[in-house]
Amino acid sequence: MRNSPWLVATYAFIILIGVLIALPNALPNSVLERIPSWLPHSRVSLGLDLRGGSHLVLEVDRTDLVNERLQNLLQDSRRVLRDNGIDPASVRRNGDTITIALRDPAQRGAAVTQLQTLGNPIGFGAGMGQSDLDIRTPNSNTITLGYTEAGITAHGSAAVEQSLEIIRQRVDQVGVAEPTIQRVGSDRVLVQLPGEQDPSRLRQLLGSTAKMSFHLLGNQGEPGVTMLSDEGGNQYPVLDRVELSGDRLTDARAAFDPQTNEPVVNFRFDTAGANRFAQITQQNVGRPFAIVLDNKVLSAPVIRTPITGGSGQISGGFNVEEANTLSALLRAGALPAKLTVIEERTVGADLGSDAIEMGIFTGFIGFLLVVGFMFFLYGTWGILANVALFINVILTFAGLTLIGATLTLPGIAGIVLGIGLAVDANVLINERIKEETRKGRSTFAAIDAGFKRAYSTIVDSNVTALIATVLLFWFGSGPVRGFAVTMGLGIAISMFTAVSIVRVVMVFVAGRYKLKKIDIKPLLPINLIPDGTQINFMKGRFIGLGVSLFLSVASIILFITPGLNYGVDFRGGIQMEVVTQNEADLAAFRSGLNELGLGEVALQEFGGHNRLLVRVERQPGGEEAQTAAVEHLKTEVVKIDPTAKVERTEVVGPKVSGELATAGILSVVLASLAMLIYIWARFEWPFAVGAIATLVLDVTKTIGFFALTGLDFNLTAIAALLTLVGYSVNDKVVVYDRMRENMRLYKKMPLRELIDRSINETLARSLYTSVTAFLAMLPMAIWGGSAVESFAIPMVFGIVVAASSSVFIAAPILLFLGDWRTRRAKAAAESAGQPAIEEGERPSQA
Known part of the structure; x- marks a missing residue:
């Protein structure tokens, strides 16, 4: 057996290109600026949760x-x-x-x-x-x-397109670097502004329609007169007739009044507007003239003399920031329709930098644990698997760079979990080669058989994981989509690194050193799972199913009462993360915030005694009520503890929270159905029923875990559930694949004996693949922080549950279904007068 030189050269070329594309992500700016221009310079952009900034979703009213x-x-x-x-x-x-x-x-x-x-x-x-x-x-x-x-x-679609352009102009006016402004669905606009952390200013800048008009004042109660107020609450009888529209403005700039030194906004009209403005002021000297913006009176000065120069001034007691924002709004122009902020998330720069450090740290520790475990399991051959894993990470970053993906903290979690799942293929291959070697096969025959017979299992397990990942991307949003992208890329690339590259290198090493047999053994003479185990797992099937059903019923009870701790994603409202220099006085915060009259205020410590999570129910009224509530909360937090800083703010409206909840439930249901169909197609219906029944029990236990621990049940939690759906079936596939193989080899073997044999033969690889995923996620579960705890901690729990359920739930269910089929076949044979199937045999169609 020899490697094709063309194949080796192709693989080497792919790896080289991947390294060159991924390299800029590891280089400091000073070095990147000096490398030749013909080399790649692009980097993976960081999400707002990693670098701080604001995220808003606006909807056309x-x-x-x-x-x-x-x-x-x-x-x-x-x-x-x-x-x-x-x-x-x-x-x-x-x-x-x-x-x-x-x-x-x-x-x-x-x-x-x-x-x-x-x-x-x-x-x-x-x-x-x-x-x-x-x-x-x-x-x-x-x-x-x-x-x-x-x-x-x-008209709604056209309004969204116009709004996109106007929002881009407004953002450009205030000079935000690398903004993301894009259409979402038919009537929404997504805006992400790195570094911008003032949500009230953003709401004013982006949500304001900015329809400016000039009106004469009339008399209260007369026809055609509407009472409008200014910021101070003063009422003005404004004539409905628009004397001049703000569409005629050509420029607006913030300045200072030379007499009062107060911030003002100077504006200028086009030629037609200047002529009309001159005509109005000439005909109405001595009358008050209202300047109205979005049904709010900015100012109502009395016309002293005709204004013929085509320019004017707005003075309304602004501060500098308000004057700058108003001038930016007027320069960009009016929105074609009102935009409502239905979702808002703001992350402080400090929290973003902490998230990067923690993500890199936990990811690196997880990587080292997996590398160490593989080296311990397979010694020298484990090094080969680790090299393939390192290449996988490089190519994943190259792929993220090529597609212009945004890396989020959940995205880092996806890379980390992908590390654990990527070596699964190497575990399956190495264990299969060891098995073929024990049968007396030669070096190259063992390599060939090991890769061929492990390949179908690898494909089946990866496809189930990718199904869950695709659905997560389809139904997810924001950072959760980042997780789906990184994990999906990692899984897809592992098919190349863990199978193709490892095979080429393994064949090269075996040929180069003329190995007479492949001796894959652990670093130390310790076998975690001895060869040839003969544990009678099916003897304890009733105990396993009984314990599982008890835990699932208990989980359902916990789901009902006390229930899940729904995050702001699903119940709407306001959520803040507050950090204090010293230990936070929880009683003082609770007393002070409750006095604001914002309804129920929930507080809890998380990640340390100086970190608080503040939750407030959605306020009655429009978006202005939510903005006001956020500002009141921020002011009161600093009043209670002057050292306090608000590191993260999230505001989610009821419409968005309802949509997110519906999408989350639908994604889990569709993922389960997709697994059922795939397993049914690849195996037989008893396998599919066993996998789905086990999946339901696994998911209910995980939901019970959320209820028991009080972890936030949010979008990240849905990501955990979807990932566990794929992982749980992934784990079952390893055992199912061996059962299917043994059914072909041992046609007369009783099903109970065959199931026990298949579990024992795959026990090592089932356990090891679970351990690698567990080790990859464990550091993130311990040190990952609040942003990923609703994903990492349940994943660690779910990996343990999925590993045990493959043996103690899925296999017994398959045995019960197989025995039921045998009894049916026996009854059918007896009624037809044919020889009956002996007790313990399997019907031919199995």
């Missing part, structure tokens, strides 16, 4: 959009009818339609023709090419018109 479109349609309808000599009795809005009553029914046809000109063809999607208006004539003198559903959808 559909109601506001429809209201504005209908208001414009009302005015346009009056104008077009008047311009064409049609005098209606009335034109009024009635819900979501405009109703026009005609004086002369003979004018109905002409009126409909003119009104049709107000419609616009839909440019895409349902109804493409059709008008966005629905015009009807319920009787001879009445016309109704409104927007079609397809029209509203098209």
Whole structure:
């Protein structure tokens, strides 16, 4: 057996390219700047949880959009009818339609023709090419018109696209580096701003519609007058008629008033706007003139003299930051519709740097534990597996760099878990080669048989893990998607590093040193699992199932009462992480925060006596109420303890929390169904039923673990459950694959004996693959911190549960199903007058 030179060269080339692509991630900026320009310079970008910053999801207010479109349609309808000599009795809005009553029914046809000109063809999607208006004539003198559903959808989509551009301009105005601004779904915009940690300023900058208009003041109570207030609560009778729109502004800059030295905003109009502004001020000297922004009066000065220079000034008691924000809003222009902040997360820079250090530290320790364990298990051959593991990590970073992925703290957890899962293939291969060597096979025959017979198990186990990963990416969001990407890449790349590369090197070593047999043995003369074990596992099947059912029932009871500690992702509201220099006075914080009148305030220590987690229920009212609550909390926290710092803030609305909860449940259910279908297709239905029944018991125990420990049940917890779904089935596949092989080899062997034999033959590889995953995750579970504890700690627990359930639950269920099939086959044979199947035999279709 020899390696193809072309194959070796191809593998070496892939590794070299991977190293060159991944290398910039390990180089400091000073070194990276000096390397040749033709070499890769790109790096994996860090998520906000690793470098600090703010994350907001804004949604187009559909109601506001429809209201504005209908208001414009009302005015346009009056104008077009008047311009064409049609005098209606009335034109009024009635819900979501405009109703026009005609004086002369003979004018109905002409009126409909003119009104049709107000419609616009839909440019895409349902109804493409059709008008966005629905015009009807319920009787001879009445016309109704409104927007079609397809029209509203098209206008909403256009509003999102316009909003994207305006938000980009606003962000550019304030100079945030490397912002992420992208469309999410049909009506949402995601904004991530590294380093920006003032959520109230962000809400004002991004959520403000910034529709500026100039109005004359009237008299309270008169028709066409609306009472509007300023920031101080003062009321002004503002005429509804817009004298001049903010669309005519060409520039707006923050400055200081030379007389008062207070911050102001100077603005300038285009030519048409300057002429109109001059005309208004000339005709209304001595009258108050209101400058209105989003239905708030900024200022209402009295016109002293005509203003003909095309510029003006807004003074409203601003501070410098407010003046800068307002000028940025005016320069960028108004949003086409109101945007509502439905999700907000802010991470402090200190917490981000701590997360990087902790992620690197726990990942490195996990890597060393796995490397040490493989070296202990397989000695010199373990070094080969460790080299393949190191290449796997390099190629994973290369892949992340190539696809432009963002590395998050859960993403680091995905790499760490991927390390534990990547060596599973090496464990399966090494144990299989050892088995083939004991059968007396020659060196190359043992290598060939070991790789071939382990390959199907490796594929099956990796596919089940990848199914869970794909669903996690599909239904997840934010950092959780980062976990799915890194773990998925690691698993896919391990098929190359742990199988292809290891095989080439193993063949090379065996040929180079002319080995007569492959002697894979542990570093020390200690076998954790002796060869040839003959444990009668099925003898204790009732005990195993009984204990498992008891624990699952207990977990269900814990789920009901006291229940899960739902995180802000699923119940909505406000969550803050507070850090103090000394031990936090929990009683003082609880007393002070409860006095704010924000409803139920929950406090708990986590990760140390100087760290507090503060949870507050969602406040009644709109987004302004949430912003105000956050500011009150921050002020009170510092008032209680001047050394306190708010390191993380999360605000999640009820709509988002409901969507996240639904997506989480759906993803777990779909993952379980996908596993059922895959196992059924690859094996037989009894195997699939056994795997899914075991999976349900494993998941219920893990949920019980969440309830018992009080860990946050959030998006990260869903990631843990989905990963455990894949891992649990992954673990079963190792045993199932051997059972399937033995069923072909020992057709007359009683099923109970065959199951015990298969478990004993795969006991070492089942245990070792679980240990590698356990060791990889253990440091992160101990030291990973609050950001990953809802993932790492349940994963460690779940790995232990999945390993034991493969032997004590899945196998007994398979035995019961097999015996049931045997009894059915025996009864069918007897009724047909055929020779009965002897007790203990298996029906031929098994």
